[in-house]
Amino acid sequence: MKIGDCGLCLSKGVPLHLSHFMPRSLYPLFRAGNLHPVRFSAEKLEQTSKQVKDYVFCGDCEKVFNAGGESWIHTLFAVFNGPFPLRERLLKQAPIKEMGGTKLYAAAKNPEIDVPKLTHFGCGVFFKAAVYPWHGDPSRPYILMEPGGIDALRQYLLGKADLPKTMALGVTVDSAPGVWQQMIEPYPIAPVLGLMSYLFYVPGIAFQLFIGEGAQEKVWTCINSSPDGPVMYENVSLTMRNTSRMVLKDAERPQKLLDMVADLGKKGLNVHLGG
Numbered sequence: 001m002k003i004g005d006c007g008l009c010l011s012k013g014v015p016l017h018l019s020h021f022m023p024r025s026l027y028p029l030f031r032a033g034n035l036h037p038v039r040f041s042a043e044k045l046e047q048t049s050k051q052v053k054d055y056v057f058c059g060d061c062e063k064v065f066n067a068g069g070e071s072w073i074h075t076l077f078a079v080f081n082g083p084f085p086l087r088e089r090l091l092k093q094a095p096i097k098e099m100g101g102t103k104l105y106a107a108a109k110n111p112e113i114d115v116p117k118l119t120h121f122g123c124g125v126f127f128k129a130a131v132y133p134w135h136g137d138p139s140r141p142y143i144l145m146e147p148g149g150i151d152a153l154r155q156y157l158l159g160k161a162d163l164p165k166t167m168a169l170g171v172t173v174d175s176a177p178g179v180w181q182q183m184i185e186p187y188p189i190a191p192v193l194g195l196m197s198y199l200f201y202v203p204g205i206a207f208q209l210f211i212g213e214g215a216q217e218k219v220w221t222c223i224n225s226s227p228d229g230p231v232m233y234e235n236v237s238l239t240m241r242n243t244s245r246m247v248l249k250d251a252e253r254p255q256k257l258l259d260m261v262a263d264l265g266k267k268g269l270n271v272h273l274g275g
Contacts, residue, residue, distance in 0.1 A: 001055070007131045008061040008154060016055040017062050021134045021142075022125065022202070025074035026183055027051055029203055052185075056132050064157060069121030072114055078179040078204030087173050087204060089113055090231060101175070101234055104221065108229025115229035120157065122169050122207040125200055127153040129186035143186050143198060149211050168195075168215040168222035170208040172232040179204045180237035193218045206236045 076086035095103035155161040195212035216225040
């Protein structure tokens, strides 16, 4: 532990726990035998089992994140060549709307899906990104967000207030037969409907946060404002793969990683490193 100021409750001079940026339960999903996961950015790719964590939150606030949603969702992510429990639960009921390849489900009416915990988890990850650098530029938070938005998330996560009408959370479950086994930490995307927008992805689930005037009215798939608790169902993997390829097109590829990919190719495993 380390003494410092908690990033959530703002208590000063308290023992801080070693907090994870993205849930610790995600990391085992990216291991295959004795092969390390591949972390990438626009600059480079590297094999590493290092988990992104630091002393950021006090013990009580770590419990807030865990009880709020992390402990509920940690067994529901998609497993490579295995089950995808959240999708299996979602599809037990009929969709309430269909639009081409996209379907909409009333998750709040599904007794096997805890919409408040799903919402708390998503908001918790965006909040973490907005209050600490993690492994990014140490002079600024991992994502930039207006102070009012950060405080609204803080009050919501601590159970002191509902999310304001200026905040809408969208959740999309992947319909792809083979789910893209990747974790994408929160990042800003192009404004949608005049709203500031952020996205993160965990295996099989994409979360989008929209912030701005009238957000809950503009985003009709907002999970936190409708009694249906709408969850979209579409091919998220396709979008995430294309995003990754764009990011990776100019990234440095270490020779060790290239040798590993070549060795896997000789064993009949076709692996692409973007491009």
